Amino acid sequence: MLMNRYLQKRMLRGEGMGDLVASKPKMHMLHTCPFCWKVRGIAELLNIDYENVQINAMKTKKELKFTDGWNKVPVWTESDGQVVVDSTPIMKHIDSTYNDGKLWKVDDIARRDKWMEWVDTKMSKATVPILYGGLFSALQTTTRVSKLEKFGFISKRLYAWAGFPIMWGIIARSRVKKDGRKPKQLWHDLLTEFTDSFNGEPYFGGTEPNMVDLAAFGYMRSISPFPQFKKLEDHVDGIEWYQRVEAFIQR
Structure with missing residues (x-):
């Protein structure tokens, strides 16, 4: 399996494969949320190993309290703790971080x-x-x-x-x-x-x-x-x- 560019950069910084496996990103999500499906698509395309954290739809405020009041899914959390909210900004972040922004780059x-x-x-x-x-x-x-x-x-x-x-x-x-x-x-x-x-x-x-x-x-x-x-x-x-x-x- 080819390693994506993001993992290559982390390996060059001296982070072992054990560190990478133990600290993969997370997405707090609802299975039927259309905004979560947007993020799932780009994550699948780029073959990103991430953890799906399915929250209780009745307890979003409690389970997403770390977002400082955002309280909506999807929420993407990088292995270093960086939190990104809102589906389109998350897609742009993932593309930029793991794919050199190729999916967002266009002539027009x-x-x-x-x-x-x-x-x-x-x-x-x-x-x-x-x-x-x-x-x-x-x-x-x-x-x-x-x-x-x-x-x-x-x-x-x-x-x-x-x-x-x-x-x-x-x-x-x-x-x-x-x-x-x-x-x-x-x-x-x-x-x-x-x-x-x-x-x-x-x-x-x-x-x-x-x-x-x-x-x-x-x-x-x-x-x-x-x-x-x-x-x-x-x-x-x-x-x-x-x-x-x-x-x-x-x-």
Whole structure:
């Protein structure tokens, strides 16, 4: 297995392999969080050995108290204790630290920044409607989340059965009503707009995915554990791009 550049630098500073193994970075996360999926994608692509710390969704304030009030996942902690918060800054930090910033470097900075903001604004807000936009789909989602996340015995059942009317009735319905499109149509429109920006290339980044591809992939991938993902598979260009990114990460 090839050692990444970050580990090579640490070895040159005289740190043994035992030190590296004992002091790997950590990511505090929720399994179903779309922002965590963004970070997981870049960490997988760069083959970073890190520890996943799955927190209790009902105890984020307590378990993330070391963030000085941030209290949101993901949180990335380097082996030297450096704490980085917020998914896009974490992705940039990981790229810079472990990959010489290659995924963020582009010739057309304005295009990159415009679409990174678009992905973080449009796609992030589209995840809730697709998962919770209907009463039955909301129940499916909260039931699935209760099994995937780290809950206590009572809180798991409370979230599954009391959470879905809140997510559906208060949050998802308001977003659907504000946008005016059904969740599936919203996602199909977003995937069309995004893939049309590739200028004939297989990825937004050209011949290989870049940071924008990975961010968009993370949001879409966060829906994959749920039945609603089938609604996204109907979009031919979108699912073909998704599968290309997935294969690139897993190669």
